[in-house]
Amino acid sequence: MTGRVNVFYVRVNVELTASRCFNTLSVTGSAICLLNIEITLALCVCCVPRERCIFLFFFIELKKSIFWNLRRLFYGPLLLTHHQRQSAIFINNEWHASVSGKVFSTYNPATGEKICDVQEADKADVDKAVQAARSAFSLGSVWRKMDASERGRLLFKLADLVERDSAYLATLESLDTGKPFLSSFFVDLQGTIKTFRYFAGWADKIHGSTIPTDGEYFTLTRHEPIGVCGQIVPWNFPLVMTAWKLGPALSCGNTVVLKPAEQTPLTCLYIGALIKEAGFPPGVVNILPGYGPTAGAAIASHMGIDKVAFTGSTEVGKLIQEAAGKSNLKRVTLELGGKSPNIIFADADFELAVEQAHQGVFFNSGQCCTAGSRIFVEEPIYEEFVRRSVERARRRTVGNPFDPTTEQGPQVSAEQQSRVLELIQSGITEGAKLECGGKAPPSKGFFVEPTVFSDVQDHMRIAKEEIFGPVQQIMKFKTIEEVIERANNTEYGLAAAVFTTDLNKAMTVSAALQAGTVWINCYNALSCQCPFGGFKMSGNGRELGEIGLKEYTEVKTITMKMSGKKS
Structure with a gap:
């Protein structure tokens, strides 16, 4: 269901359409309390059952927190009395129309509907x-x-x-x-x-x-x-x-x-x-x-x-x-760009490796330059790793970004969705085994199902090109020397990961990998204190x-x- 969003979403001087419909979400006065919010939620036009409402879930969780501070958190966000016209050009601390008079539209990728025009x-x-x-x-x-x-x-x-x-x-x-x-x-x-x-x-x-x-x-x-x-x-x-x-x-x-x-x-x-x-x-x-x-x-x-x-x-x-x-x-x-290798050794913490490999490629709908899409798994645990990865991908919830159970939203645009689906088809054509996913769900928006390939070969497009989508490629290796050579056999060198309980092995492999960042027994552990960038292209x-x-x-x-x- 869609509707006009009057208060909670709007600080720009435009009308937004969205998958959430808080037509009545307004709180007046300087004192904001949970009662106001719950009353407002009861009046809102809901698009999911109340027990799955992202905002009710969010407020209840905050209430439980020891850091609960309603005035600090909500006074600015909900009382929208300033900061208009954020769809224009910002020069010299002022908002301007474009010299040409042209505008372009931005869209909600979860619905395909227009949000607003921008200068x-x-x-x-x-x-x-x-x-x-x-x-x-x-x-x-x-x-x-x-x-x-x-x-x-x-x-x-x-x-x-x-x-x-x-x-x-x-x-x-x-x-x-x-x-x-x-x-x-x-x-x-x-x-x-x-x-x-x-x-x-x-x-x-x-x-x-x-x-x-x-x-x-x-x-x-x-x-x-x-x-x-x-x-x-x-x-x-x-x-x-x-x-x-x-x-x-x-x-x-x-x-x-x-x-x-x-x-x-x-x-x-x-x-x-x-x-x-x-x-x-x-x-x-x-x-x-x-x-x-x-x-x-x-x-x-x-x-x-x-x-x-x-x-x-x-x-x-x-x-x-x-x-x-x-x-x-x-x-x-x-x-x-990147085409980051994630190397899983047989002695790794198996549960940790499966979950981190899953998050490493599917986080943000796979739209990460660091996505660990090339997963190299040591032969003794390969079959079980594929099985467990497929199970986890099938459990991944895809849908409305404002539903608290959603793990994965859409791709950013129809063009990006089409590119991901085209690369998935190339994987099938070139002989990789499609374990799950591979299609766009039958709903509006630019969604792609969580997709897992096994039996992927290094020469395939899905193993060489940056997909920027929810596509996991799992490959088998036998020796350290082999996996280092294959991991480095790419034009990219942004990130990599190693999962093992052997410290010497972890340090040996991380030193040999041609990547600006190497994670050991974790993935996407970024910090503003640590330099980030890539080798090669x-x-x-x-x-x-x-x-x-x-x-x-x-x-x-x-x-x-x-x-x-x-x-």
């Missing part, structure tokens, strides 16, 4: 944003003169505002991407908040060093902001990736022109409203929704942009690196951690001749 930025809008960013970065500007500790305070304030509005942002993220609400709230929102706070803490701790040099010289280094940074965010984790990009750039004192993915622009645009509310000077952050071949290409080739950071496909990453080289040789950070540079900060600074050496005056 479509192109080269002319990029020019305006770059001009604003350059002005904000100019010598003598408020931003350039601001103390580093004050930059950190603004980032801490931004994190607090995201936390205040976390229920709303999680709802918007689930509408725009199709991911389950519980995942949006407990994974994406918490990751976003932690990332902003982590880089806020670094703002006044970025420093150079003094260097002892020969002769009567005093030498020091300074780590200075690069300048205007172009940033292009993917559609699979739009909110988290916005934090990964903005956090280090702003901590170091840069200004930003950021483009969200055209499929999922809404939460990124909402961050623009919070940027202004937090007190960042005009022009420091500019957000331009638009298409890659127009707005994205203009960012990559713009002579007024000093660095570009991109997360997305390897194919597009190559185009961005080429454009950066042909323009002003701007600095480039690329986090690209999975990109260059690193995000997160102290190393991620260095991607946003230039190192300057200053040498001064000492007077050598005799005393």
